[in-house]
Amino acid sequence: MSRLSVSALSDPLAPGASVIISGLPTPPVVEQEAMIKFLITDARVDALWIRIDDVEKRAVGDNNLGAGDRRKALDNIRGARNLLLGGKQNYEDALRYVVEVESDMVQATRLKSWSISYGALLLIYNLAWLVALGVGLTYSKQVATFFAGTGVDQVFFITILCGGLGGVSGALRSMWVHIAKDRDFDPQFLMWYIINPILGTVLAIFAYWVAQLGLVAVTGTGTTGNGVFVFYVLGWLVGFQQNVAYQLVEQAIKMFKKDDVGKAQDAPTKPPSTTTEIKPKS
Numbered sequence: 001m002s003r004l005s006v007s008a009l010s011d012p013l014a015p016g017a018s019v020i021i022s023g024l025p026t027p028p029v030v031e032q033e034a035m036i037k038f039l040i041t042d043a044r045v046d047a048l049w050i051r052i053d054d055v056e057k058r059a060v061g062d063n064n065l066g067a068g069d070r071r072k073a074l075d076n077i078r079g080a081r082n083l084l085l086g087g088k089q090n091y092e093d094a095l096r097y098v099v100e101v102e103s104d105m106v107q108a109t110r111l112k113s114w115s116i117s118y119g120a121l122l123l124i125y126n127l128a129w130l131v132a133l134g135v136g137l138t139y140s141k142q143v144a145t146f147f148a149g150t151g152v153d154q155v156f157f158i159t160i161l162c163g164g165l166g167g168v169s170g171a172l173r174s175m176w177v178h179i180a181k182d183r184d185f186d187p188q189f190l191m192w193y194i195i196n197p198i199l200g201t202v203l204a205i206f207a208y209w210v211a212q213l214g215l216v217a218v219t220g221t222g223t224t225g226n227g228v229f230v231f232y233v234l235g236w237l238v239g240f241q242q243n244v245a246y247q248l249v250e251q252a253i254k255m256f257k258k259d260d261v262g263k264a265q266d267a268p269t270k271p272p273s274t275t276t277e278i279k280p281k282s
Contacts, residue, residue: 031089040088048095052080055101064108066183073101114187115179122175122193129168129197136161155228156208159235163204166239167197200239207231207238210248 059065059073080097083090136143137158144154171193178185211234238245 036088036091040091045084045088045091048091048098049081049084052077052084052094052098055098058105059101062105062108064112065105066108069104069108073104076101108183111183111185115183115185118187118190119175119179119185122171122190125194126168126171126175126197129164133161133164133168155231158228159208159231160201160204162232162235163200163202163207163239164197165200166204166236166241167200168239169236170200170240171196197239199242203238203242203245204235207234207245207248210252 056074056077059070059077062070065073076097080094083094083097140154140158140161143157144152147157174193175185208231211231234244238248
């Protein structure tokens with residue numbers, strides 16, 4: 001049974017954010033000369049040699065392969081030839097090299113197709129978010145006036161929009177990394193790209209509350225003066241990288257735990273008794 005290791009699904013930019021599937025290790029087996037002669041015929045060896053030549057021509061002319069992938073493919077092809085020249089006992093290892101090259105070329109074709117189809121849709125989706133957020137920023141004052149008396153002021157609203165901007169920025173950067181730079185885009189992360197702007201706006205609300213609490217506790221003031229930019233920057237950061245929001249959660253938990261410990265230490269203790277217990281003589 002294969003082992004499936006999925007890590008950092010919440011963030012494709014995180015190290016190891018990929019699906020790694022590995023099979024069981026090859027058991028140690030002593031090759032039988034009779035079985036080699038019976039199964040690996042001259043016809044199969046000739047067919048594999050022709051297959052190697054064909055794969056080499058396809059790898060050289062495959063525009064979907066990057067420069068590094070093409071060098072890797074040609075190295076594997078050379079390794080397959082050298083193994084086959086070493087004798088029939090290396091047939092299976094040589095075939096493994098060839099299959100790997102063929103698999104890489106198929107995957108490169110899929111990646112190009114996914115990058116064009118899914119990439120274009122995700123780009124349009126994020127551009128639509130940018131337009132909507134830009135409209136929101138333009139009319140933020142009118143929105144705050146409309147919701148006057150509900151606790152939604154202009155700073156709060158803009159902080160939410162900054163969270164969405166951070167989410168869009170993170171999604172666009174991830175698209176650039178995985179489509180243009182590393183060329184390893186995977187459709188299984190589509191949901192991450194879709195919910196990232198939404199999650200950014202939601203986390204910005206929490207970041208606003210935490211920042212508001214911190215500003216009031218330290219300066220005694222709220223959203224006044226240049227202090228509003230603390231909310232905007234923090235909102236963008238939690239949208240761009242959700243780990244910032246998770247760190248805020250941990251800090252908030254520690255803050256409340258510290259308050260509980262302080263209350264326990266400040267609680268009055270029961271004074272010791274000053275009376276002496278008198279026991280009757282037996």
